[in-house]
Amino acid sequence: MTDSIRGKNLLSLNGLSRDAIVEVLDAAESFVEVNQRTVKKVPALKGRVVASLFFEESTRTRLSFETAAKRLSADVLSLAVASSSVKKGESLRDTISTIDALGIDAVVMRHQSSGAALQVSRYVPHVRVINAGDGLHQHPTQGLLDAFTVRQVLAERNATTGLESGSELFEGLHVLIVGDIRHSRVARSDIAAYVALGCEVRVAAPGTLLPTDVENWPVTVVSDFDEALEWADVVGLLRLQRERGTGSFVPSLGEFTATYGLTLERSKHLRPSTLIMHPGPMNRGVEIDSRVADLPAAVIERQVTNGVPIRMAVLYLTVAGSQQERQS
Amino acid sequence: MSAFVLRHGLVMGEGTSDLGDLLVVDGRIAEVGTRVDAPAGAHEVDASGCWIGPGFVDLHTHLREPGHEEAESIESGALAAAAGGFTAVVAMPNTEPALDNVALVSYVLDRGDRTAIDVAVAGAITQGRRGEFLAPMAEIAALGVRLFTDDGIGVQDPSLMRRALTYAKPLGVRLAQHCEDESLAAGGSMNEGAISSRLGLVGRPALAEELMVLRDIELVRLTGGAVHFLHLSTARSVAMVVAARREGLAVTCEVAPHHFTLDETACEGFDPLFKVHPPLRTADDVAALRAALRGGLIDAVATDHAPHAPELKDLPFDEAPAGMLGLEHAAALTYEALGAADADPQTFFDLLSRGPARVAQLRPNDERLRHSGHGGALRVGDDANLVVFDPQVRWNARRDALHGRSTNTPYDGRELFGKVRATLAKGHLVVDEGELV
Numbered sequence: 001m002t003d004s005i006r007g008k009n010l011l012s013l014n015g016l017s018r019d020a021i022v023e024v025l026d027a028a029e030s031f032v033e034v035n036q037r038t039v040k041k042v043p044a045l046k047g048r049v050v051a052s053l054f055f056e057e058s059t060r061t062r063l064s065f066e067t068a069a070k071r072l073s074a075d076v077l078s079l080a081v082a083s084s085s086v087k088k089g090e091s092l093r094d095t096i097s098t099i100d101a102l103g104i105d106a107v108v109m110r111h112q113s114s115g116a117a118l119q120v121s122r123y124v125p126h127v128r129v130i131n132a133g134d135g136l137h138q139h140p141t142q143g144l145l146d147a148f149t150v151r152q153v154l155a156e157r158n159a160t161t162g163l164e165s166g167s168e169l170f171e172g173l174h175v176l177i178v179g180d181i182r183h184s185r186v187a188r189s190d191i192a193a194y195v196a197l198g199c200e201v202r203v204a205a206p207g208t209l210l211p212t213d214v215e216n217w218p219v220t221v222v223s224d225f226d227e228a229l230e231w232a233d234v235v236g237l238l239r240l241q242r243e244r245g246t247g248s249f250v251p252s253l254g255e256f257t258a259t260y261g262l263t264l265e266r267s268k269h270l271r272p273s274t275l276i277m278h279p280g281p282m283n284r285g286v287e288i289d290s291r292v293a294d295l296p297a298a299v300i301e302r303q304v305t306n307g308v309p310i311r312m313a314v315l316y317l318t319v320a321g322s323q324q325e326r327q328s
Numbered sequence: 329m330s331a332f333v334l335r336h337g338l339v340m341g342e343g344t345s346d347l348g349d350l351l352v353v354d355g356r357i358a359e360v361g362t363r364v365d366a367p368a369g370a371h372e373v374d375a376s377g378c379w380i381g382p383g384f385v386d387l388h389t390h391l392r393e394p395g396h397e398e399a400e401s402i403e404s405g406a407l408a409a410a411a412g413g414f415t416a417v418v419a420m421p422n423t424e425p426a427l428d429n430v431a432l433v434s435y436v437l438d439r440g441d442r443t444a445i446d447v448a449v450a451g452a453i454t455q456g457r458r459g460e461f462l463a464p465m466a467e468i469a470a471l472g473v474r475l476f477t478d479d480g481i482g483v484q485d486p487s488l489m490r491r492a493l494t495y496a497k498p499l500g501v502r503l504a505q506h507c508e509d510e511s512l513a514a515g516g517s518m519n520e521g522a523i524s525s526r527l528g529l530v531g532r533p534a535l536a537e538e539l540m541v542l543r544d545i546e547l548v549r550l551t552g553g554a555v556h557f558l559h560l561s562t563a564r565s566v567a568m569v570v571a572a573r574r575e576g577l578a579v580t581c582e583v584a585p586h587h588f589t590l591d592e593t594a595c596e597g598f599d600p601l602f603k604v605h606p607p608l609r610t611a612d613d614v615a616a617l618r619a620a621l622r623g624g625l626i627d628a629v630a631t632d633h634a635p636h637a638p639e640l641k642d643l644p645f646d647e648a649p650a651g652m653l654g655l656e657h658a659a660a661l662t663y664e665a666l667g668a669a670d671a672d673p674q675t676f677f678d679l680l681s682r683g684p685a686r687v688a689q690l691r692p693n694d695e696r697l698r699h700s701g702h703g704g705a706l707r708v709g710d711d712a713n714l715v716v717f718d719p720q721v722r723w724n725a726r727r728d729a730l731h732g733r734s735t736n737t738p739y740d741g742r743e744l745f746g747k748v749r750a751t752l753a754k755g756h757l758v759v760d761e762g763e764l765v
Contacts, residue, residue, distance in 0.1 A: 014526065093642050113644030114528035115598025135646065137528030185528060212531065216522045 006321030009121050009129040010314055012138040013192035021196055022167050025148050027313035028306070029162045034071060035308055044316050045074035048105040052078045053095070054132070055111040060280060060304060061132050061141075065108045068311035074319075077104060092116065093123050100124045106319045108132050114185075128318040136183050142279050143189030145310040147197060149303050150234055153275060170197035176228050177201065177219075178260055179238035179287050180209045182249075186279045187238055191219060204228050205260060208249040225260060229269035237262060237278045237287050253286050260287075267292045275299050329354055332757055333366040334716060334750070337375030340382070340677050342705035350380055352712040355755025360706060371757060373750050375716045381677040383415025383445075383713035383753060384659060385684040385702050387504075387582055388479070388558060388630035390651065391417075391447070393439065394432070395424025400635035400733050402436060405655070406443035408633070408732035410758040412655040413680075413748035415713035416446035416702045417633075418688050421457065422480035428452035428463040433471055437698065444758040446699040446713070448688055450475040453492050453503060459484050462492060469499045472698040474689040477504035479558055480605075482540050484510055489544065493553030502580075502687065504556040505544055507565070508606055512536035517646045519592040519607040527596065529646060534562045534613075537606050541565045545572040545579060554578035556687055559632050561587040561606040563616030570625050580687050582630035585654055585661040588617040590738060600641045600648030601738045604634070607650075618665045624675060628684035631658045635734030653737040657725055659717060660744035668745045671719070681715075700754055716750035721762075723747055731764060 001017045002008070005024065013021070034042050050069040054062050062078075069076045077099060090098075096107065106128040109117050114135030121129040133139040147170070148162070154169040155162045175194045181187045181203050194201050201219045203210065214221055222228035229235065240256060250256045257263065262276070267289070270276070276288075276298040284290045293300060332352040338345050339360055349364035350357065366372065386409060392400040400408075402419070409417050419436055421427030427436060433449050440447025451468040455461045457478040465476055476496060482505050483489040489505075496503055513532040518524050520531020537560070544555050545568060560566050560581050569581045586604060591611045594602040602608060620626050634651025641648055662679055663671050685691060685703025700711035725739035751759035758765055 091639055091642055092644065111644065113646045116644045118598050119644060135528050135644075136530075188526075188528060211525045212520060212533075213522045213525045216525070 005314070006317050008318060010140050010318055011117050011121065011129065011131045013140045013143045013189045013196070014138070016192070016196060018167055018196050018198070021144065021147065021193055024144050024310065024313050024317060025151060026163055027317055028148050028309040031309035031312040034312070040071050041073055042071065043073045045069070045072035045319055048074045048319055049103060050074045050076050050315060050319070051099045051104045051107045052076060053081070053099070053107055053109045054079070055081050055116070056133070058110055058133070060307070061110065064304070064307035065132060065311050068308050069315055071308065072312055072315055074315070077102065092120060096120050096123050100127060106130060106315060111135065130314060130318060133185055135185065137185050137188065139185040139189045141307070141311055141314055142186050143193040144314065145303060145306045146190050146236065146277060146279070147193045148310050149277065149299055149306050150275060152306065153299060153302070167197050170194070170199050173199040174231055174233040175199045175201045175236065176204060176222070176232035176234065177236045177238065178204045178262070180240050181205050181238065182209050182211050183241045184238045190236055191217065202228055202231070206250055206256065226266060226269045229266065230271070232270070232274055234275045234277065235262065235270065237276070239279065239281065240283055240287050257286055262288045262292050264289045264291050267295070270297070272297065277303060280304065329367070330755065331367050331370035332373060332752060333364060333370045334373045334375045334380050334714070337378045337380035337716060338673065339380045339706060340673060342682070343674065345673060350706065350714070352714070352752060352755065355712050357706060357708050357710045357712055359708060373716060373757070373760065375749070377720055378716045378718045378749055379673050380706070380714060380716055381673070382681040382685070382703050382706060383715045383751060384413045384680040385688060385690060386414050386417040386631050386633065386655065386658070387628050387684045387688055388584070388632045389417040389419055389655065390422065390634045391419045391436070392423060392635055394435065398733070399637050402439040402447060403443055404731070404733045405633070405635070406440070406445050406447060407764060408655045408730065410444050410751045410753060411731045411748070411764055412657070413659050413715040413717060413751050413759070414445060414655060415715065415751060415753040416448060416685070416688070416690055416699065418448045418450050418475060420479050421450055421452040421477065426452045426457045428455050428457065430464070430467050430471065433468050433473060437471060444756060445753040446690070446702065448690060448699060449473055450477050450479070450504060452476065453478045453483055454488065457481065459488060462495060465496055465501065466499055469501050474501050475504050475556065476501055477506065477558065479504065479506045481510060482506045482508055486543055486547065490547050490551060493547055493551040493555070497551065497553045502554045502556050504558050505540065506558050507537045507540035507544065508532065509536045509539050512539065517603055518595045519609050521592060521610065523592050523596060527598070529595070532605070532607050534564065534609065537562055538564050538568070541568050545569070545577065548572070548577050548579055557581040559584040559587060559606060559630065561609050562613050566616060566620045566625065570620070580627040582628040582684070583617050583621065583626050584630060584632040585658045586652055586738060588614055588621060588665050589661050590614070594738065595645070598645045600643060600645050601652060601736055603645060603648055603650050604632070604652050605650040621662070621665055621679060622667065622675065624678070626679065627687055629658060629662045629679045630684060631655050635732055636736050638735065641736045653730065653732065653734060655732070656730055657737065657739050657744060659748060660746045663719060663746035664744070712752050712755050714752040715748060717746060718749045719746045721747040
């Protein structure tokens with residue numbers, strides 16, 4: 001168990017303790033306010049250099065990370081892989097070494113291969129590596145921002161603050177995760193976060209989109225989706241990863257929607273207070289009906305907004321945390 | 329006249345072992361006895377505390393030539409083999425192009441003749457190893473080739489495999505199968521299970537292997553052909569082959585050192601050095617393979633020595649090629665698996681020499697063969713393909729101390745028990761005092 005990400009890499013949420021996660025959520029809390037100022041900037045990482053290396057297409061995660069780094073006053077080196085030497089066949093090791101040679105403190109990395117961020121962390125042990133999504137493995141900042149969003153909304157409802165509530169509001173909270181669990185790095189990170197924070201997690205998916213060893217996971221597989229929707233305090237939908245060949249795991253998108261899509265009809269099973277979440281980008285009409293995505297209980301935009309303070313917190317703790325430790 | 333005398337070792341006959349000396353003159357065993365008088369000028373090898381046995385035979389070596397000489401060549405692979413105590417290897421046909429015709433097989437045999445050891449060849453079962461049309465097995469068999477395989481991939485189509493068995497039967501050759509149903513293996517990169525699921529790596533289920541083992545056992549029953557099962561990695565695969573052999577079917581099997589020394593947890597760091605097909609399995613499978621080795625249920629330990637250029641083993645786990653080195657550590661790892669100090673030397677030589685020599689049909693003093701004899705009982709007159717193995721040496725595997733062209737060993741830093749002190753191949757001392765001569 002890791003009790004803090006200070007000065008460390010953030011590659012996975014597996015093995016992070018409740019304290020470690022709460023520390024990030026609390027740090028993010030303090031950055032929310034920064035994002036509401038006219039001048040949205042603090043000098044926390046002034047003079048530091050954060051490289052952003054996205055080997056896989058991404059808009060929101062990349063913009064979110066780069067915004068976070070800039071609001072901490074870090075300089076951002078952004079490698080657009082599509083037009084870079086990677087396209088010319090450069091290896092991961094050479095790419096990271098080249099960027100490292102320019103002098104960097106952290107690298108935010110997305111890659112289509114599971115484990116790529118861990119491999120890079122071995123090539124540049126002096127650089128903090130933050131995994132922005134690796135294959136089917138992990139997407140740690142998504143898991144953190146999802147937990148942060150849940151805490152924020154529940155705290156508002158309970159007339160308290162996220163900081164004051166710590167992990168209290170997660171205790172016994174009913175979280176239902178729906179859809180392509182098997183191919184989802186978001187599901188892996190979400191489940192790790194929610195379970196560490198004390199939630200009860202259930203999953204709903206066609207058999208082929210469940211992990212082959214789901215019995216080893218700290219979750220319960222629901223047999224009746226409608227019943228599970230009534231049970232849930234939080235419903236986390238996942239993107240059906242059509243680009244990863246998920247298509248052949250279900251007979252058709254239509255059948256998936258009919259059985260595990262959050263249709264308008266089915267949304268009637270939800271309590272009004274139940275939060276509807278989606279990491280984006282959504283396939284409207286596939287895993288979620290457009291009208292459901294626009295319900296007041298849907299906090300999908302809020303998830304995007306919270307991406308920035310969470311990523312500020314992660315960058316701050318992993319990068320500045322290392323210096324504090326060195327000095328002490 | 330060339331003469332070597334191996335002094336004061338435990339000389340391994342078949343079923344017997346006696347402390348004594350062994351004299352080699354002009355490439356043949358000239359005398360075995362408690363105290364042998366060596367002719368003047370004979371090179372003396374001190375074998376005290378060591379086992380003197382038939383040289384090791386590897387049924388499964390990827391020499392990469394032609395096509396991938398950056399990773400290994402016939403010459404460099406032969407040196408690595410000799411350093412590991414091997415006096416003969418069977419070169420796998422998954423080169424580029426594949427060894428699926430007389431010209432290419434002859435090329436490898438000719439290059440092999442120029443190395444320090446015997447290089448036999450396994451021909452491809454199908455043209456280009458594409459699993460569509462049979463390769464000219466009869467023509468290739470006429471060169472002395474006794475094994476055929478599409479290794480790297482199994483023959484997926486059961487109808488084609490049936491035809492291959494029926495065609496091979498009258499040729500007196502054996503088909504060797506890489507058992508994995510590629511459809512079930514789904515392009516995965518490690519064993520399917522809790523670990524692959526957590527790591528987000530697509531898994532290759534044990535069933536992908538077991539289903540093809542089962543299929544081929546039944547095809548052997550149907551056709552009366554013979555199959556050698558390459559690198560079995562699961563408990564059930566071994567159990568099925570053992571049961572089939574008891575029924576009298578012509579099946580043999582090998583296991584690879586990495587499958588009986590490493591398990592799937594090695595993949596947790598996403599280090600492609602541990603990526604191999606079939607994949608590293610569970611700890612239970614490892615234990616079952618070790619028990620099968622000790623119980624004499626396995627015909628051969630075979631290395632599946634698979635050199636790869638460093639940049640390829642630096643790719644992300646799912647993109648990196650499968651395979652790891654094996655020749656230089658196989659003997660020590662086998663000794664360890666047999667119980668190290670408790671290891672039975674006869675079982676050790678059965679697995680590393682006699683068994684594989686039988687499967688490859690590299691029997692002693694067979695005039696029909698292009699190669700000298702291997703895996704014999706160390707009788708006077710036999711070809712002198714010999715190894716001196718010191719079971720008492722403890723050493724550490726080091727990637728910078730290997731003799732081939734590649735360094736993709738998964739064992740760097742591992743403590744090993746037992747080391748080759750000398751290798752005599754084709755009548756020459758190739759390794760002496762643990763070093764290549």
